[in-house]
């Protein structure tokens with residue numbers, strides 16, 4: 345373990361604290377940085393809390409400016425680092441489950457008591473003697489050691505003040521590998537409906553952190569168990585209890601199948617991208633809508649990829665994701681079954697699939713989909729081998745035949761141009777024609 349206090353960021357932070365203390369103010373490292381330091385997780389974001397008022401902080405540090413005078417936060421630059429230096433504050437009653445009505449400058453203890461979870465409420469004085477550096481008003485150290493997320497004070501009150509904390513609790517449990525304290529957990533279940541008051545942008549930002557964590561499955565399970573999923577993505581709740589044919593899906597219903605896939609993403613050779621993770625979560629999202637049962641009892645989900653792409657788009661638009669992510673997820677969901685056909689398609693098709701920027705993700709989605717169901721990876725392996733024996737294609741070749749050529753041949757421009765040119769291009773990719781004249785003969789375009 346590298347001692348946090350010897351890192352450059354901690355030494356820069358120490359210099360800021362020393363400057364504040366030299367003028368008679370109290371000053372501490374606070375919140376996430378203290379938590380992560382004690383957990384032996386690299387700290388890349390350091391917050392400082394002080395008794396100095398914002399204008400006093402501004403006067404001490406030449407390279408500083410305030411970022412919200414009402415909240416008492418001043419940004420102080422020291423060398424290459426920039427720290428939030430916040431005056432100890434207390435917050436009044438909350439409006440709209442998110443914003444305090446007033447803020448008042450106060451003591452270190454009161455400042456800790458307004459924070460969300462005990463593990464985020466630790467103060468650390470790097471200038472004190474070793475053994476006396478930690479100031480713990482909320483038994484945060486004990487919860488850190490026991491790996492427990494617990495609100496500071498009554499959970500019902502704290503979640504009603506600010507409903508974003510419902511999701512933050514789950515996010516910290518997932519990313520730090522902690523358990524939720526029983527009372528905190530029960531309160532999340534009771535107050536889950538309050539999440540509807542939080543902006544979708546903030547919800548999406550927490551979801552991203554949960555999904556990018558290797559323990560994303562635990563996150564989805566917590567969202568389901570607490571009832572939060574009902575308010576964020578009821579479409580995912582509907583996967584629970586959506587039965588599938590046991591011979592194809594011995595693992596269980598669509599929800600279980602999806603959860604296993606979320607875990608299997610960790611075995612890939614690369615870290616999964618956010619688009620791939622979202623596509624995994626939503627790949628079968630339309631199965632409950634497409635379910636039919638045949639006379640022999642076999643369960644089918646005709647068209648679930650195409651409809652799934654539409655449902656995925658609706659969900660991600662609702663959560664105001666950027667169009668680039670939505671486009672990627674829609675593409676992956678729409679095409680998530682097509683590699684089942686990889687042993688039969690012509691080169692033209694395969695080369696087009698391979699040339700797509702999301703090819704690696706498509707392949708990976710197929711791997712986890714097959715591995716989490718009947719475990720038959722034949723098509724996946726076939727696709728990998730076929731890729732190896734195909735020319736390395738970063739960009740598809742320029743078509744040898746174009747619209748101008750058709751006009752030259754005396755054809756009238758019209759909708760059929762597209763079909764003719766597609767046929768010519770597929771023949772080119774399949775290696776059946778190499779030059780313009782061959783393409784013209786192949787399609788019998790000369791009269």
Ligand code: ATP
Pocket residue numbers: 374375376377389391458459460461464465506508509
């Ligand atoms: P990370 O930055 O790694 O996500 P963090 O604990 O630093 O974790 P921030 O959102 O940066 O989280 O907040 C810094 C600190 O501010 C927290 O540790 C916590 O003490 C306090 N805090 C942040 N958000 C809230 C909130 N919604 N309610 C109460 N306290 C909060």
Ligand code: MG
Pocket residue numbers: 376389
């Ligand atoms: Mg932080």
